[in-house]
Amino acid sequence: MIMTTKRIIPCLDIKDGRVVKGVRFEGLSDVSSPVELAALYNESGADELVFYDITASNEGRMLFIDLLKQVLQCISIPLAVGGGISTLDDFETVLGCGASKVSINSGAIKNPDLIVEAAKKYGSQRVVLAADVKRVDGVFRVFTSGGTKNTGLDAVEWLKRGEDMGAGEIVLNSIDTDGVKGGFDLPMLEAVCSAVSIPVIASGGAGCIDDFIRLFKTLPIVDAGLAASVFHFGEVKIPELKKALSAEGIPVR
Numbered sequence: 152m153i154m155t156t157k158r159i160i161p162c163l164d165i166k167d168g169r170v171v172k173g174v175r176f177e178g179l180s181d182v183s184s185p186v187e188l189a190a191l192y193n194e195s196g197a198d199e200l201v202f203y204d205i206t207a208s209n210e211g212r213m214l215f216i217d218l219l220k221q222v223l224q225c226i227s228i229p230l231a232v233g234g235g236i237s238t239l240d241d242f243e244t245v246l247g248c249g250a251s252k253v254s255i256n257s258g259a260i261k262n263p264d265l266i267v268e269a270a271k272k273y274g275s276q277r278v279v280l281a282a283d284v285k286r287v288d289g290v291f292r293v294f295t296s297g298g299t300k301n302t303g304l305d306a307v308e309w310l311k312r313g314e315d316m317g318a319g320e321i322v323l324n325s326i327d328t329d330g331v332k333g334g335f336d337l338p339m340l341e342a343v344c345s346a347v348s349i350p351v352i353a354s355g356g357a358g359c360i361d362d363f364i365r366l367f368k369t370l371p372i373v374d375a376g377l378a379a380s381v382f383h384f385g386e387v388k389i390p391e392l393k394k395a396l397s398a399e400g401i402p403v404r
Contacts, residue, residue: 156402157367158198158375159389160352161382163188164205165234168218171205172380174330175298182383186221192382193226195389198404200230201254201322201377207235208257209296216248223249231279231322237261242269246277254279254322257295260302260309263316270317275349280318282306284339285326291339298326306339311346321347322377325355330380332358335366340373350374357381360395367401 163170163185170188173179182188185202192200202222204214214234223230232245233254242253253273259266259280269278283294284306291306310321323343325336335356344351353366357378366376381387393403 154367154371154402155374156404157373157396158352159196159363159392159403160199160201160375160377161188161192161197161389162201162203162354162377162379163222164203164379165215165218166204166206168215170383172330172383175326177298182380185218186225188383189222190225192389193228196393196404197228197382197389198375199228199251200226202230202232202234202250203254204234205297208237211235213241213244216244219245219248219250233279233281237265239265239268239272242273242277246273252277252279252320254281256281256283259313260293260295260304263312266313266316266318270319275317275319278318279320279322280310280313281322281324282310283324283326286339291342294326298329307342307346310343314347314349318349320350320352320374322352322354328356329354331356332362332381334358334362335376337366337369340366340370344370344372352377354378357387360387360392363387363392363396364399364401367396368399 170182171179207214229251231252232250237258293302293304328336335353352375354377
């Protein structure tokens with residue numbers, strides 16, 4: 152099997168207009184300006200960026216459009232945007248600003264038809280289904296509201312259903328490994344990857360370069376590695392990461 156070219160994706164979790172980071176979705180601390188970080192990642196060889204307004208859904212509001220526009224002005228790489236997306240109008244707004252993809256999570260759980268409608272109108276390649284997943288009694292369950300609310304949905308079944316409804320990509324975020332820096336959640340990723348055929352982006356747990364090497368060597372089917380704090384705090388530099396992956400025979404851009 153020829154391994155596909157792997158993407159490296161930094162994630163900007165945004166609260167009150169600033170990039171923040173926590174551990175297992177708790178204890179959020181301030182990191183930096185999203186615009187400055189986005190420009191830095193654009194220069195340092197990131198393949199894509201993710202912009203998540205992490206409190207928009209809970210606060211029942213649209214994400215920070217002005218901030219989104221500022222970020223888009225300083226990058227030339229694709230940007231996926233999520234947070235408070237619940238209607239086709241929200242898709243229209245975000246894509247109209249220049250984003251490449253829209254990431255939906257709780258909006259899709261509340262209204263699964265949104266996946267169908269958005270895929271039909273904008274194409275599957277623009278629809279990213281994200282899920283925050285945690286083990287509950289040995290079952291992978293989907294959570295919302297910043298990892299606090301158990302939806303009762305079986306994550307593997309839900310993501311497979313999302314693919315069937317037209318999602319073009321999945322971001323699987325393991326709450327169990329989020330911010331812990333002990334490596335990606337390989338069993339969870341394997342369960343999802345074996346159920347779907349669209350690209351899966353691994354999120355949650357990266358702590359060092361070796362974690363990315365282990366991810367792609369153990370699960371060559373995973374399409375991309377997404378991380379936040381290791382990039383934000385300079386613990387992993389993207390040019391060095393790509394060099395190390397390449398040296399291990401893992402194709403990168």
